[in-house]
Structure formats: structure tokens, C-alpha cells
Amino acid sequence: MSKLSQTDWIAAGFRALTNKGPQALKAEPLARSLKTTKGSFYWHFKDVPAFQAAMLTFWEEIATQQIITLLDALPSPEIKLRTLSDLATAPQDEFGGVGAEPAIRAWAKADPRVAEAVKRVDTSRLAHLSGVFKEMGMGNPDLPRLFYAGLIGLQEIAHGDETASATPLATLADLMIALAETD
Template sequence: MTKKPRLSQTDWLLAGFAALAQDGPDALKAEPLARRLGTTKGSFYWHFADVPAFHSAMLDLWAEQATSHIPAALETEPTPVAKLRRLSQIVAAHRSETLGGVRLDTAIRAWARANAMVADRLAHVDGQRLTQLETLLNETGITNPEWARIIYAADIGMEELSSRDSADNTNAMGSLVDLVLALR
């Protein structure tokens, strides 16, 4: 008889992301996740004190994945315009990237509509992203903060469209940034 390998905290988190994307936030409880993974709730509670701690760990991992790579990716760009274009590509590509095979931003936004903790975390990540965008726009000479909101809102809308048609928005985001830069 072969013994199943122990599940790691990451295994649980990735299962949580898959459950969130497929079944919504009601699936983010110990019992349904244990069934999904073919194990007991005891394994869940070995890694997490309770369901809210699990939710918090999920959001920590998502927020880290959503923002941490951007500053290093922009360092190599020689000008503010090049950095802004690169940021638009990163953001568009990030929307199509997955964590554990799951596209998360749409699912996180849906979850945030009914959960204050998730809404707060989403607002923090959105704030970081908007600040990065505003900073780069300012460096190119575009000082109206509404442009950052417009670009970011377009990105969120494109994500929603892509969740339905799987289209790549990299070129569309690039075109939007080029249009904004032409208005300088």
C-alpha cells in the first residue's frame, strides 16, 4: 500500500485558487477543499489555524505574485517612456498568467464584492499598481492622475473580456499607452 505524500501549505493554497475560480468563494472552506484534494480536514488545520487564516494566506500569495516582479522588470528599461510601455506589457501579460494554472484577478475581484477583507487587500494591490502607473506617467510628463485610472480601468475591463474570449491584450494595452503618450 502506497502512502500518499503529505500536502504542503502551497498545495492547499493552489487548491483554494482553483476552487475560487471554478466554484466561487463558498468553496473556500476546509471540508470542500479537503474533498477536492482527497484528504481530511486535519491536513488543512495542520497548515492553517482556521479558514480566515487560509483566506489571508491566499491573499498574501496573490498580492505578492501580482506586484513584486514589476520594479525589477522595469529597471532595465532606459527611459520613462520605455518603462511605461514595458509596464503596460507586464500588466497585460500578468492578466493572462496564472497562479497554479488559475487566472486569479477576475476571481479575486468577484470575491471582493462580498468580503470586506478581500476588498481591502484588493484595494491595496490596486493602489500599488495605480501608484506605479502614476509615477511612470509623471516621469513622461503626463501629470493628470486620471490617465492612470483610465489605463488601469481599461486593463481591468480587458481582463474581463479575456476571461470570456481568451484574447491577448498586450497589443491593445500598448496601443492605449501610445495614444496617451501622443497626447503629451
């Protein structure tokens, strides 16, 4: 087996969080899942809180800046909204994908550090989404909040079936776009 990277450990952390909850974010169970020793964990992270902080930093980057950069490169706000809908309901990847978001939000209810990370992500996402809606000529601040609430709510009720959210969120995006076209 090749040497594990910090990213391998973070991916294992997201899988553990998604499948077993935050109590699984400990060196020993993660090492077992990767078929290695705790020594490898401590080679990359000072301790479990440092590991959890690295997970949150990674999630914040993926969940905001990387998506915003991708969306900003698209030619129209309508395409941005539809692409966001697709990204938000994409199948899980090695970092937990859609399934990680509800797990992170559940974790945030019991951990103030996670709650602060979720708040930063929500604030950043809503600011960007508000800009997309303004590009469509929709300045009402409730509309991006409604879309975002739909996105979060659909992820919450998907219960591991990402495809369950795809059609309703795409429909919501189409409704918002149609509403912008009638203004």
C-alpha cells in the same frame, strides 16, 4: 504523492476561486481537488479565514511588490508600460493569473477583508503607475487612472480568454506612449 506545502494549498485556492467562486474556498472541497485530507489543510492553516487571509497576502505580494520590483529594473518608462501590459494579460499560472483578478474583485464585493486588500493593491499600483507616467513627462493624474481602468476593465470582459485583452491593452499602452512623445 509528496507532502503538500502551504503554497500548494494557496494555488488550489486561486484555481477554486477562479473556477467556482469564493464558496469553493473551504477545506473539504480544496482537499478533494488536491486528492488529500482536510487534515493536511489544517496542518497549514488554523481555519478557513486564516487560509483566505494567506491567499490575500500572497496575492497582494504578487500583484504589487513583485511586479513593481520587476518594472523598476527596466530601463525606460515606455518599456515599463509595455511590460506591464504584457504581464497584465499573460496566460493563467498556477495561482490563477489574469483569471484570478476578476474573481478576487467579485469576491471583494461580498467580503470587506477582500475589499480592503483590493483597495491596498489598487492604491499601490496606481501610485507606481503614476510614477511611470511622470517619468514619461505626463503629470496628468487622469492618464494613469485611465490606463489602469482599461487594464481592469479588459480583464473583466475577457471571460477566461486572456488573449482577448492583450491587443487592446497593448494598443492603449502604445497610445499613451505616443501621447507622451507629442508633449
